[in-house]
Amino acid sequence: ASSAPARPARSARTAHGAPPAPTGALADLAAWVDEIAALTRPDRVHWVDGSAAENDELLRQMVDEGKLIKLNPEWRPGSYLARSHPSDVARTEARTFIASRDEADAGPTNNWADPDDIRATITPLFAGSMRGRTMYVVPFSMGAVGGPLSHIGVQVTDSAYAVASIGIMTRVGAAVLDEIAAGKPWVKTVHSVGAPLEPGEADVAWPCNDEKYIVHFPDTLEVWSFGSGYGGNAILAKKCFALRIASVIGRDEGWLAEHMLLIRVIDPKGRAYHVAAAFPSACGKTNLAMLRPTIPGWRVETLGDDIAWLRPGEDGRLWAINPEAGFFGVAPGTGESTNVTAVETLWGNTIFTNVALRPDGDVWWEGLTDQPPAELTDWEGNPWTPASGRPAAHPNSRFTVRAAQCPQIAPDWDAAEGVPLDAILFGGRRATNVPLVVEATDWTHGVFIGSNISSERTAAAEGTVGELRRDPFAMLPFCGYNMGDYFAHWLKVGQKLRFDRAPRVFQVNWFRKGADGRFLWPGFGDNARVIDWIVRRLNGEAGAIDTPIGRVPRTDELDLTGLDVPQRDLDELFAVDPQSWLREADLTEEFYDTFGDRLPAALRAELEALRYRLGRR
Ligand code: GTP
Ligand code: MN
Ligand code: MN
Numbered sequence: 001a002s003s004a005p006a007r008p009a010r011s012a013r014t015a016h017g018a019p020p021a022p023t024g025a026l027a028d029l030a031a032w033v034d035e036i037a038a039l040t041r042p043d044r045v046h047w048v049d050g051s052a053a054e055n056d057e058l059l060r061q062m063v064d065e066g067k068l069i070k071l072n073p074e075w076r077p078g079s080y081l082a083r084s085h086p087s088d089v090a091r092t093e094a095r096t097f098i099a100s101r102d103e104a105d106a107g108p109t110n111n112w113a114d115p116d117d118i119r120a121t122i123t124p125l126f127a128g129s130m131r132g133r134t135m136y137v138v139p140f141s142m143g144a145v146g147g148p149l150s151h152i153g154v155q156v157t158d159s160a161y162a163v164a165s166i167g168i169m170t171r172v173g174a175a176v177l178d179e180i181a182a183g184k185p186w187v188k189t190v191h192s193v194g195a196p197l198e199p200g201e202a203d204v205a206w207p208c209n210d211e212k213y214i215v216h217f218p219d220t221l222e223v224w225s226f227g228s229g230y231g232g233n234a235i236l237a238k239k240c241f242a243l244r245i246a247s248v249i250g251r252d253e254g255w256l257a258e259h260m261l262l263i264r265v266i267d268p269k270g271r272a273y274h275v276a277a278a279f280p281s282a283c284g285k286t287n288l289a290m291l292r293p294t295i296p297g298w299r300v301e302t303l304g305d306d307i308a309w310l311r312p313g314e315d316g317r318l319w320a321i322n323p324e325a326g327f328f329g330v331a332p333g334t335g336e337s338t339n340v341t342a343v344e345t346l347w348g349n350t351i352f353t354n355v356a357l358r359p360d361g362d363v364w365w366e367g368l369t370d371q372p373p374a375e376l377t378d379w380e381g382n383p384w385t386p387a388s389g390r391p392a393a394h395p396n397s398r399f400t401v402r403a404a405q406c407p408q409i410a411p412d413w414d415a416a417e418g419v420p421l422d423a424i425l426f427g428g429r430r431a432t433n434v435p436l437v438v439e440a441t442d443w444t445h446g447v448f449i450g451s452n453i454s455s456e457r458t459a460a461a462e463g464t465v466g467e468l469r470r471d472p473f474a475m476l477p478f479c480g481y482n483m484g485d486y487f488a489h490w491l492k493v494g495q496k497l498r499f500d501r502a503p504r505v506f507q508v509n510w511f512r513k514g515a516d517g518r519f520l521w522p523g524f525g526d527n528a529r530v531i532d533w534i535v536r537r538l539n540g541e542a543g544a545i546d547t548p549i550g551r552v553p554r555t556d557e558l559d560l561t562g563l564d565v566p567q568r569d570l571d572e573l574f575a576v577d578p579q580s581w582l583r584e585a586d587l588t589e590e591f592y593d594t595f596g597d598r599l600p601a602a603l604r605a606e607l608e609a610l611r612y613r614l615g616r617r
Pocket of ligand 2: 259306
């Protein structure tokens, strides 16, 4: 890249000042940045180089401005707490739009907007929206810079919190500009918190706007996000780009962008297997990604905890990378007894959002320890004691930390070519019906299972199939195009794989409950016992029983050494009730009908075959 044209200077230059005359693709980038600046009218433009010095300065400024609280370095070195506005705590699905030219391309599961109409709506909102603020220009790569599965983008934003978060979650810096200079296509992402400052007006700790728009333009590969500072709405590289836009690119280029964790499992003989798993939000991806097996001789190396990009290789295998460089994980429920790996990962250099603050300057959240501290400051900044009767940390409070800090991260986790997948797992929170583990009979059956992922709310929906929330492939909020086309794309990708080298597909369910409402399966580290069966299936070393919904282990095939699960619970964990499954099949038909002729015939055939096996002839 030594012949690359001069890249724009890093240091602040005014929006209307003379750029350093780059040429070619970098000139296009500079012109685009000028265009956004002319619209949003920031006081300054800052090209982010991703250096440690720059990051330190950014964090110091945010502390000075009251936007971050520096945690006590004795307990949590290099770490900060951000408190959001109480209204800006999560992704805003109702304000998230897919603005495809053709409404049918957004499909029945997305909010569609006409691209011209929505541009006309949001452009006035962005006009002058960065007044009084700095506009940061952040070039980033998803996947190792220059890697064969990697993609690049640029985010402009007026949020320093977003810049610091993107710095943790992606690869930021000058090497990305070299890629742009060399002609690699890049995705344009624009973010404004929508809170311009009048001259002399004091800033607030978490600027945002009541009006929010997260708009994706799949035809021009653009994202425009207005009004929110929350990670999922503000770190545009993550859900907006790496899932919604990337799923569209993947559709056109023959690969898949998925809401999946990625791990390497090493068995007692030292053999390594690669597993990806899609579970809906808050259904255990980060936990499984950091699994500590309870059975001797097994090890898990973490590769990713939220997003995987999968591409068929020349060798007929499905290759996967984690395009991210960090974890943006749910804090509550993360503790020594559930996910000690995550707790160790968070030793320092972490940005926490909406957790509670201890008097000693460290953080706390529900589930970190069994007993809460006697006093805390809650996520809204109010005094809190265990008698307060409300959570101290927001239920969607999060940590943002570099992947490299995970004690069991795979040594080659950022290898550009990725890893070849041996198994794909689909799961959700199901109190009933779905066994602990089921093996699909082939790829098409696996796609059928993925298309039917659903989750129950633990208290309300118990036992009633009618209260299932469908979340196909755990992608309901993240698929950037028609979900029916997406199912077809999964089938097509399968055809590019060699039949004996394609990953085998399994459905898992850690959440099945007994009649008394208690989990039948201990979960967490003991999920390694399910992985063990899956791996032995891959090797032809474990038997299975055919059921109408797929293959389940004989219970004596699961390694339950040292585990105290009564036989009655095991029987219930694997029970397949034809009547409930037939009712579920009716719901599947209703769901499938919403896709009209975009639903692949092969999936309808799977549904009819399932009904036949369940006894409806
Ligand atoms: P996003 O990051 O939002 O996409 O979600 P995620 O899939 O990473 O969810 P996460 O791992 O943070 O899920 C956490 C929730 O699932 C917590 O309430 C955990 O206690 C629970 N959980 C995870 N694994 C298990 C398990 O094996 N058994 C049970 N019973 N609960 C589990
Ligand atoms: Mn997620
Ligand atoms: Mn997670």
